[in-house]
Amino acid sequence: MEALLAEIRACRACEAHLPLGPRPVVQASASARLLIVGQAPSLTVHQTGLPWNDKSGDQLRRWLGIDRAVFYDASRIAIVPMGYCYPGRGKSGDLPPRKECAPLWHDRLLAQMPHIALTLLIGQYAQRHFLGKTARGGVTETVEAFADYAPRFIPLPHPSPRNTAWFQHHPWFERDVLPVLRKRVQQAFSAPSFEGPTAA
Ligand code: SF4
Numbered sequence: 155m156e157a158l159l160a161e162i163r164a165c166r167a168c169e170a171h172l173p174l175g176p177r178p179v180v181q182a183s184a185s186a187r188l189l190i191v192g193q194a195p196s197l198t199v200h201q202t203g204l205p206w207n208d209k210s211g212d213q214l215r216r217w218l219g220i221d222r223a224v225f226y227d228a229s230r231i232a233i234v235p236m237g238y239c240y241p242g243r244g245k246s247g248d249l250p251p252r253k254e255c256a257p258l259w260h261d262r263l264l265a266q267m268p269h270i271a272l273t274l275l276i277g278q279y280a281q282r283h284f285l286g287k288t289a290r291g292g293v294t295e296t297v298e299a300f301a302d303y304a305p306r307f308i309p310l311p312h313p314s315p316r317n318t319a320w321f322q323h324h325p326w327f328e329r330d331v332l333p334v335l336r337k338r339v340q341q342a343f344s345a346p347s348f349e350g351p352t353a354a
Pocket residue numbers: 162165166167168169176177178237238239252254255256258
């Protein structure tokens with residue numbers, strides 16, 4: 155695992171498209187039980203090199219019911235975005251994760267984490283990649299159908315403050331999804347392991 159992480163951190167495959175240059179931000183270990191798959195690092199995450207070290211991360215930790223000490227414990231939690239480097243900004247926020255990234259690294263990295271019991275799929279890119287045709291028409295519909303993806307996956311919206319209106323318009327998320335999410339995160343830390351996540 156350490157050799158692979160060093161290889162990832164030295165990656166420059168899509169350097170020409172990265173306005174601030176490559177800085178892959180990944181947390182992983184062979185013993186991880188919970189896998190969090192997000193989109194791509196924010197500018198703050200790029201600058202600090204720490205995944206989810208921003209307001210979105212604060213919200214995500216509240217959703218999961220865990221503090222920073224647990225969140226950044228790589229022996230328990232792997233944090234792997236769909237694009238490992240900050241992709242830059244577009245007209246309406248950060249650009250999508252670089253498409254080169256997941257095909258280059260995901261399968262090799264996930265193959266070295268055989269004890270993952272639960273995978274959280276945050277946003278459309280992670281949901282499309284892991285759920286394939288079983289993803290619904292959009293993030294809202296996929297998250298609403300979260301029970302269909304048990305026990306391996308839980309699809310989630312992005313916890314960005316930019317999505318505050320979405321949370322206000324979909325109170326069922328806080329009411330119905332978060333209690334299940336917190337319970338299953340705790341179960342993942344103690345449950346027997348599955349074979350590991352595979353993309354559909
Ligand atoms: S985004 Fe992925 S493919 Fe591109 S340089 Fe970073 S690690 Fe390599």
